Amino acid sequence: MLFQGLILMVAGMGVVFVFLVIMILMMNLLAVLMKPLARIIPEPEEKKVVKAKKAPIEDHEDIAVAIAAVNSFSK
Amino acid sequence: MLFQGLILMVAGMGVVFVFLVIMILMMNLLAVLMKPLARIIPEPEEKKVVKAKKAPIEDHEDIAVAIAAVNSFSK
Amino acid sequence: MLFQGLILMVAGMGVVFVFLVIMILMMNLLAVLMKPLARIIPEPEEKKVVKAKKAPIEDHEDIAVAIAAVNSFSK
């Protein structure tokens, strides 16, 4: 049994590190790819932040008229 | 099968319109009945709006004394 | 059956009062024990009240740095 535990440890720590190393590589790749991507499709960072603060239903000028009638779930 | 679909369409659209027409009649009747009803039992419109805004427990003058002890669920 | 009901009443009211009497004794005992206990381990009354108001994550000076990163659930 102790030997089996050793195997689990070796296999387990091995998989954990393999997983994390690939994850690190992916994160580095992601960071590299972000710049060209941001050039092609600019990130609407500010807009999103603002949007998250407002209720989703408030993004049309006509809403004040109908605030009671609308809801943010499309059924 | 196509014929069955046609039957479903006729039956379905028929029921939908029958339903909506009766609903319209009922709404019109309701609107007509509201006035005499309002005369017999005046609608406490404003009171209700105010009430909805206050917590239900706040509608007695004695409550400030016991705010910690009470709850709005009657058990 | 009526007799059985009488038995249930006697037994029931009996147990209710036995329960409440012991509860009263325990509450009185508790009140008596509170004072020496408070002397041995002073009750941090105010601290607790304040703490309940603040989010649990705000009780270290360093938090402003990391407010986005932390959460109050320890996983």
Next chain:
Amino acid sequence: MNLSNAVTNLLNSTGIVNLQIGQAIMICVGLVLLFLAIKKDFEPLLLIPIGFGGILANIPVAEMAGPQGFLGQIYNVGINSGVFPLIIFIGVGAMTDFGPLIANPKTSLLGGAAQLGIFGTLMGALALSQYVPGVNFSIKDAASIGIIGGADGPTAIFLSSRLSPHLLGAIAVAAYSYMALVPIIQPPIMRLLTTEKEKRIQMVQLRHVSKREKIFFPLLVLLLCALLLPDAAPLMGALCFGNLLKESGVVERLSKTAANELINITTIFLGLTVGSKLSADKFLRGETLGILLLGLIAFCVGTAGGVLLGKLMNKFSKTPINPLIGAAGVSAVPMSARVVNKVGREYNPDNYLLMHAMGPNVSGVIGSAVAAGVLLALLK
């Protein structure tokens, strides 16, 4: 399938064709409950879902209360299992302040005396069974009817789902309706049983209760219940758990959720599914009239029990006790405590009895749970 076929099938599946007279009456009963809830403010939090559930359950063809219907399925998961009323009790615990009780422990006896309503009604139900032909309550049914006098919805639902599921609808409706009628039922009894002088008694200011006492209290009650009457432990445990969440002061996010979203969600489904038990064959019987009548008696007896013990205690107590606060022992938190306060001020405008009445009021919750435990222990 051709068109005339389809039309025939549709006609045969309409409510007009399938509606039974009993269902029609029960739908009207549901509408009456909604009217009482919305217009007369009769415990709307419960009676709107119950009334609406009653209507849904009596819509023909759809069989929403059946084993495959959505109300039937939720009923099985939430009421049959006993889980919903216990969750409500967790929320109730998280909203209840036992401080006034801890400050003046002896007033908790008043919450005991009011349980007379439960057992008196139980006997009344048995008497009705014996002497009125056609009424046939078993002893379990009588116990479930009696618990209406406890004036505690979750306790009533929990007990009758265990002892008499077939009466659940009527019992829940009676329990919540009479709770709503507390401001009408109680004052005459309170006025009748007390002297002018008693009504004016002012009570001494309650002492301060420390945070620590409030933390110990639910644990002591639970341990006492575990030792004396474990059959009451699910109800009492749920109540004490919710209260400990509140009083511990360190898990505010849990106690807030228990006292708000969790209890609200559970109330919606508990109400709908309890209402779905309002089927014509169970409700439209002479027995239901009996239940309604007995429920009314239960509240009266409970009120009288509390007031009379109050009078007695006032005679022997060192500090004065206004017997009116005994009426709050039926529970119906916090309505009956408010009624006490109001009646008290009618006779002595400077007399604020609210906090003094909260003691018997919350002890009435405990007392009813104990009574339910006794009934479960002896009858289950």
Next chain:
Amino acid sequence: MNLSNAVTNLLNSTGIVNLQIGQAIMICVGLVLLFLAIKKDFEPLLLIPIGFGGILANIPVAEMAGPQGFLGQIYNVGINSGVFPLIIFIGVGAMTDFGPLIANPKTSLLGGAAQLGIFGTLMGALALSQYVPGVNFSIKDAASIGIIGGADGPTAIFLSSRLSPHLLGAIAVAAYSYMALVPIIQPPIMRLLTTEKEKRIQMVQLRHVSKREKIFFPLLVLLLCALLLPDAAPLMGALCFGNLLKESGVVERLSKTAANELINITTIFLGLTVGSKLSADKFLRGETLGILLLGLIAFCVGTAGGVLLGKLMNKFSKTPINPLIGAAGVSAVPMSARVVNKVGREYNPDNYLLMHAMGPNVSGVIGSAVAAGVLLALLK
């Protein structure tokens, strides 16, 4: 177990070894849905959970959508039982204001005409079955596909979970995707079918609707449904219950919870589990293309139906009716009403049609539930 054994076992349990091509494609489909939801704002409340559920369900080995997996178990409890879509409808009811419909009842006919999309698509599905080899929709499948045209997610999920569970994933995806596309699909059809003059029609201000009328409305609709078409009663009952909670004004804590936490929690699990039905063997078939194509047609036909009836009604009505508001009859609340408003202002900047479009919009929800009831009554 020795080390090489362990490594072999681990390798044999990797996704790389076990991933089937169909799963890989479905994971990409899930990612596309997430992209549409997050970047293109396609109904993100539903499409993020659905897309993510699709990815999770297609991860090999884990079998999360299987009967022992957590998605499969939640699916059984929530969708198979029909409970989740009904809870969503309770929440929708608690968020919907039927005022604009009550103020101008006749516009509810427009919400009926738009149901043409449902039945037209049903016929389209049957035609496809008949004439395209390899496509083989049963009449139940055709009905489930048609309901996409109802533009009501919960109704579509409820009906197809009853009639064609194997198509649920594709139908839900189509329904929510096209709802998100309403601002793109509808305007050309609206422009095409109306004259310049019609587009500029201004409608008379809506009358005030009293609180009391709003309370009676859900009850009347429910009773009508109970009498005419009880098969639609679960859907309509849930909608009306939520609406009554809101309009009664006395149970704000319940209606707030229904419209917020309860619908949010249910949406998370409904989305994940509906998404978990996006399995390769069910989705990667020619039929799915058919479903997507037919869903698109459904929206177009529904829009046209509403607009055309609008034109007709304008001819005969005493007060003018702008036919554009007919497009809102497909429901997709409140998006299609907003689209109507926007198109209207393009032609007449002072013309605010939003409130007028809300009438057909909410009646479209009722119309779709009625249509679903008819299909259930005839096909279940």
Next chain:
Amino acid sequence: MNLSNAVTNLLNSTGIVNLQIGQAIMICVGLVLLFLAIKKDFEPLLLIPIGFGGILANIPVAEMAGPQGFLGQIYNVGINSGVFPLIIFIGVGAMTDFGPLIANPKTSLLGGAAQLGIFGTLMGALALSQYVPGVNFSIKDAASIGIIGGADGPTAIFLSSRLSPHLLGAIAVAAYSYMALVPIIQPPIMRLLTTEKEKRIQMVQLRHVSKREKIFFPLLVLLLCALLLPDAAPLMGALCFGNLLKESGVVERLSKTAANELINITTIFLGLTVGSKLSADKFLRGETLGILLLGLIAFCVGTAGGVLLGKLMNKFSKTPINPLIGAAGVSAVPMSARVVNKVGREYNPDNYLLMHAMGPNVSGVIGSAVAAGVLLALLK
């Protein structure tokens, strides 16, 4: 039934008569947990429900933890199915910011090294089994005990509910207790293993992480998990789903609900039902002492593993790495990151390590889920 009969029955159903010594001890254990939670602030969000559940489960006669009891029924629905810990992970994901990890990816290795605690403890449990008579852990039990070292409650509960349900109570108690003890357990080990100079290392400011990277991150992790280790996909999927809800920025109502009401409600029931597994026959054994001892070792080994890898990485890294942040790799978010910050400032008051420690801290959550996946893949 006569009166003496009734009294006898009541006496026979009291807790005093039925209480077994084991139950009495377990109730005391529950009270100790409550004391630690309320007075010593030991993870009160979990330990109050767990402790209370332990008390309830050991009340005689009521059998609340039995198959018909309400705790037993909730256990079956929520823990046996694996659903509750996954819901908690959705909420945790919706509260976690992976930004610090994305800003400095290599620090995630520290969260891997700390998993040494898991596997070291697994071996310790096997050694104990082999050399201590009376202790008899199977390899599955040993794995469940090892996962305590992951310092992740939901992961520990998920894994042990799969591999060793009979140890669930003890493991959950050990996991949450030691997480609460992180500020006491970790600092001595951190001080011992690092030089004065290392302790003072200041790290370079973290770069800004864009919203878009944060959206891609959970998807990348999930796909990686799907390809490499699908057995970890339920845990990782739940975590990533919650995080995507948060980072997508378009479904704030869902992410707020997941991070608040949903996780709160689930925590209440998860805690109560995990606590209900604290039965005397499972807990009052020598093995439990072994579990508690091993759990302590797990935390120490994990901390040491993280710190030692930190020292090593600092030697080879271009930018300086303070080895103290390795201690945060055990997870116990965010407590261990705070401990790192505090210890760091003791030696260099201007050194704010908190954000740097959050990287290993959250990667420790991922690392534990991976480790759990390996154990499931090889042992299930």
